[in-house]
Amino acid sequence: MRIELQDVEYRYQVNTPFERLAIHDVNLVIEPGTYTALIGHTGSGKSTILQHLNGLLQPTKGKIQVGDRTIEAGKKEKQLRPIRKKVGIVFQFAEHQLFEETVEKDICFGPINFGVPEADAKLLARDALKQVGLGEEILGKSPFDLSGGQMRRVAIAGVLAMEPEVLVLDEPTAGLDPRGRKEIMDMFYQLHQERGISTVLVTHSMEDAARYADEIVIMHKGTVYQKGSPNEVFSQPEQLVELGLDVPDTVRFQLRLQKEMGVRFDKPCLNIEELAMEIKRVMKWGERS
Amino acid sequence: MMEKMIFGRYVPAESPLHRMDPRSKLLMVFFFVCIVFLANNTMTYVILGIFTLVLIILSKIPFRFLYNGLKPVFWLILFTLFLHVFFTKEGEVLYSIAGLDIYEGGVRQGLFISLRFTYLILITSLLTLTTTPISITDGMEQLLNPFKKLKMPVHELALMMSISLRFIPTIMEETDKIMKAQAARGVDFSSGPIKDRIKSIVPLLVPLFVSAFKRAEELAIAMEARGYRGGEGRTKYRRLRWQTVDSLLIVSLLAVTVLLVIFRT
Numbered sequence: 059m060r061i062e063l064q065d066v067e068y069r070y071q072v073n074t075p076f077e078r079l080a081i082h083d084v085n086l087v088i089e090p091g092t093y094t095a096l097i098g099h100t101g102s103g104k105s106t107i108l109q110h111l112n113g114l115l116q117p118t119k120g121k122i123q124v125g126d127r128t129i130e131a132g133k134k135e136k137q138l139r140p141i142r143k144k145v146g147i148v149f150q151f152a153e154h155q156l157f158e159e160t161v162e163k164d165i166c167f168g169p170i171n172f173g174v175p176e177a178d179a180k181l182l183a184r185d186a187l188k189q190v191g192l193g194e195e196i197l198g199k200s201p202f203d204l205s206g207g208q209m210r211r212v213a214i215a216g217v218l219a220m221e222p223e224v225l226v227l228d229e230p231t232a233g234l235d236p237r238g239r240k241e242i243m244d245m246f247y248q249l250h251q252e253r254g255i256s257t258v259l260v261t262h263s264m265e266d267a268a269r270y271a272d273e274i275v276i277m278h279k280g281t282v283y284q285k286g287s288p289n290e291v292f293s294q295p296e297q298l299v300e301l302g303l304d305v306p307d308t309v310r311f312q313l314r315l316q317k318e319m320g321v322r323f324d325k326p327c328l329n330i331e332e333l334a335m336e337i338k339r340v341m342k343w344g345e346r347s
Numbered sequence: 348m349m350e351k352m353i354f355g356r357y358v359p360a361e362s363p364l365h366r367m368d369p370r371s372k373l374l375m376v377f378f379f380v381c382i383v384f385l386a387n388n389t390m391t392y393v394i395l396g397i398f399t400l401v402l403i404i405l406s407k408i409p410f411r412f413l414y415n416g417l418k419p420v421f422w423l424i425l426f427t428l429f430l431h432v433f434f435t436k437e438g439e440v441l442y443s444i445a446g447l448d449i450y451e452g453g454v455r456q457g458l459f460i461s462l463r464f465t466y467l468i469l470i471t472s473l474l475t476l477t478t479t480p481i482s483i484t485d486g487m488e489q490l491l492n493p494f495k496k497l498k499m500p501v502h503e504l505a506l507m508m509s510i511s512l513r514f515i516p517t518i519m520e521e522t523d524k525i526m527k528a529q530a531a532r533g534v535d536f537s538s539g540p541i542k543d544r545i546k547s548i549v550p551l552l553v554p555l556f557v558s559a560f561k562r563a564e565e566l567a568i569a570m571e572a573r574g575y576r577g578g579e580g581r582t583k584y585r586r587l588r589w590q591t592v593d594s595l596l597i598v599s600l601l602a603v604t605v606l607l608v609i610f611r612t
Contacts, residue, residue: 074412075358114527139533147531154521155528157553167550171533202557216532 059125059223061088067119080106081280095267096260098277104260112145113138143172146222150229152213156201168220186215207238224256268306268328292326308333362407364477369486371593376474385607424461431457480512502578525554
């Protein structure tokens, strides 16, 4: 499903002394089957954009096309359920949304809300639980008896069980240990690859953005500052540093090599293997000359 | 979704009302709540209205903001108005529809009660809108100090109050977040049959309670870790200062009281 944002603006608390412009002039297309990473500082409007993708927030200006549905500023939208079924959001600290007595019931909650019969929902729950790497033995447990990491996984399973076409992830691994972090990010990537789910990832981690995304969108002060493939975006690392954003460790390493040893690289390296090859190539060339 | 609420909310601004001592404002509210009941005719309600209006102007809070914030309460006010209009049987019959007589006394009574309601809400909102929760509790603690002799746990009460006030915005924010998370999972909070909407409270309340309890525990541990041991011998960083404007506020309120006593029937 394609999502397109056209000149979207959103103001919080219009007509109060707290009125605040969160995003403005946002133009963005999320093509079906792509993996997009949204990066930017806290307060740059990432989370606000994300909540527009399934109609949780409606723009104060501009319009959003979600599949065949258009959400326009100023119109009162009803019946957003079909959109919300297709666009699943995993919020930051998703475990806060758990509430049912058992893990199974909690995972089934979404599907049942969207009209899936209970028996089918239970099957979906099992499948989703397997996806997030948990065993079926916890289905009958209370979600509040689980560890923090397990709770997060159950909450994610609750969104996966809705079988969304677009998966929106708001820092899904915040506060997890490095291993759990990698496992969950890999799992999302696998879903994206195998089932062709379009994925939108909001993250602070440049490593994750570089590793998984096809397109990186950089937000700055409420609007899109730059967008492009990881190669394009990280080929001008100085610009990112100027914005106060991080660059992947490998790119930072390249920058230092360039500065301290005077070597030149043709392209940014986004993972360690690539960097090693590139250094090998560049250094040899250096010897010959 | 909860952003329109103004109760318990502080709006930072530079205004005479913001600068006043919380004690004078608290006393004013307490006093006002009492003297509202003195008013019983048009003149006295007008006097109270002028007093309220002057305070609103002094607070520099935009009218529109107050109006928006009070919208949810209008239904309650309207309800009391109708109750009085239909059920008070005093004075002449003004109008009768379908066997239901509307009396002049009822309309008057209804209007007065609704006005009284509005004044009370406005004045109490003004207090919280112009005073930070911290100063309110500081003021409260100071005002209640004499009761310490009667073994009243003044400090503890003030602490409880400041904690609850402090967490109102946090919990509102959290409510908003959880509502959104559940809405993304297909809960419809704003439309659909009443039965479904009441049911939709559960996925909201359970996480809210869970996190509130967790937060309370964390707060208790954090306080203990920083050596909190109750109010005994505790000094204050912010000192309250009673200024001329504060005396002026109390004097003007006394003047209003005198006027009310003169003009009431």
